[in-house]
Amino acid sequence: MRERKVPAIKDGTVIDHIPSRETFRIIRILNPQEFEHPISVTLNLYSKKMGKKGVIKIDDRFLTKSEVDRIAILAPSATVSIIKDYKIQNKIQVKLPKELNGIIKCSNPLCVTNKEEVRTTFKVVREDPLEVKCHYCEKVYTKDELEFMRK
């Protein structure tokens, strides 16, 4: 099957090369219900490198660093392109930071980050498969166990 083009956007952001199974999780962390601009999602696009991939296009909206970091956690293969007047202005390969600050919630109810006002910090202990460790209670989580902070 040949790759099919997804409708182009005039201004906004394109997140490409997302493993298909992570696409909906990425949409969720972007909180699409909180903005009004159109968002289009395509799943199961053929990709030579990835097999199946997902693409998310968001009109008139650009991502924050925290959002790009969240995408890097779920889909380290993803690229983020900024589109202006139908042209790619800037395309970046997301990069998993070594330390994740204020992005993930610690699921351990006894962790101090759930008891006092403390910004969470997780250290990446393994990239593939992803494992992160809470800086405070030292619990280790895999990608599927991660709970993102509400913004």
Place this chain on the structure above:
Amino acid sequence: MTFKGRDIVSIHDFTKKDLLHILKRSKEMEEDKPELLAGKILSVLFFEPSTRTRLSFESAMCRLGGKVIGFSDEKVSSVKKGETIWDTVKMADRYSDVIVIRSPIEGSARLAAEAASVPVINGGDGANQHPTQTLLDLYTIQKAKRKLNGLKVGFLGDLKYGRTVHSLAIALSHWEVGLYFIAPDALQMPDQYLKDLQEKGIPCIQTSDVFSASKELDVLYVTRIQQERFPDPMEYERYKHAYRLDRSLLEHVKKDMKIMHPLPRVGEISPELDETTHAAYFDQAGNGVTVRKALLALVLGR
């Protein structure tokens, strides 16, 4: 190597070189040094009950000529009024030269270390870390066996929830050791730790048969089945009497095998073993003072 101003929060923060340095200083602390910490004040912030850890820290500070302030029950502190750990530590930071904190909240010692400018020592943060226990365990093994390399160490009991087991296994992995994990399947060592140990090339054997495993061992580290860590009371009832060591064990062990236990024990080791040459658990508790003296001196730069 200087430890001055350093926090003692987690065994994961220490290299082999650090551990060797602490063991060396601990040995020196077997001798009395009554003036070493004269004029220094230790804050003991204990948000949950503890006997050995608190008393041995206080004893260590007194034996080095220092003074102790603090509380051992959060009901008598402002925490009862809703004060946070952060604020309590900020206050103790201004009242003392070093702080020991114990709390059921996991990660509280790391947070305390961030709040304080003086060194903070973790006296146990829930099911997470209790590094001074690990260091005194390591010191006890080295003192009893005169080495760490080449030992076969068995862990018996609650290996799933037992933080002392997790930390000691990680600390021992700096040496060439073989580890035996002896527990019912449901209380076996968590995969996360097994994976770390295997990556370091440490041979690990899991079994539920204490008698056959004990034949090989140089040290048997026994832990209590901890009721307070079990999320399900039924699960605790099922396993609370899983093991009880008595004289019948001794037929199966090496002559110089040592039995350790972080204490308190609640029936895992029969008192009839106390007077045997195998029992090392009361010496282990005594070593708590020696190792804590070393740690207090080190972080205070003395």
